Amino acid sequence: MFTGIIEAVGVIKTINVNAQGARLVIATHDLDMSDVKLGDSIATNGICLTVVEVNNSKGNGSYSADVSNETLQRTGFVNYQVGSKVNLEKAMLASTRFGGHMVSGHVDGVSEILAINNNGNSIEYWLSMPGDLAHYIAEKGSVTIDGTSLTVNALAEDGSVGKFRLTIVPHTVKSTIFADYQVGTKVNIEVDLIARYLERLLTKSEQKESAPRSNVSEAMLLKAGFIK
Known part of the structure; x- marks a missing residue:
């Protein structure tokens, strides 16, 4: 972790x-x-x-x-x-200060830098949103880019392709490889761990609710002699 x-x-x-x-x-x-x-x-x-x-x-x-x-x-x-x-x-220790968010180190896919713009002393990066990961990415939610914990500041559509914006402060640019990114650079993306598990839990819950119910009851088993 x-x-x-x-x-x-x-x-x-x-x-x-x-x-x-x-x-x-x-x-x-x-x-x-x-x-x-x-x-x-x-x-x-x-x-x-x-x-x-x-x-x-x-x-x-x-x-x-x-x-x-x-x-x-x-x-x-x-x-x-x-x-x-x-x-x-x-890897984090139990005593480590939790400054970012929970990152598993299991990359979900690859995103592409679409645009880079200066905004005051910060830099804005627009990145492509892989279609199968789009529903995990939320405004003001967390995302990991090349291992860096970041906050999504905006979502948008570019034709049929979704994209999201990151605003990177000078310290992060200096302390990571963000300064080397150019339009077209491919980066590793890991979506929020909690969102991924929440979807799994909700999906399994819906499947259980829609599953056909058995007609077997305790009374039926008792009558048939399977239980006493």
């Missing part, structure tokens, strides 16, 4: 593609790696990756992680290359 508060920006050092997917080595730069061990989770551009090798050298730390074919197909990793910058966040 993560909070969506980015701790550092890393850089992809190597990408080795194999039949199962790929193995990455990420240079962590300012990320404190002193407490990272094998098997720990680090959100890498919003994708929860398991550390399989670790270098804890201060200022020169790195970790290796395997990325499955499923992850490559569902996320923007297919567009990454050696030298690409990535947002990093270590």
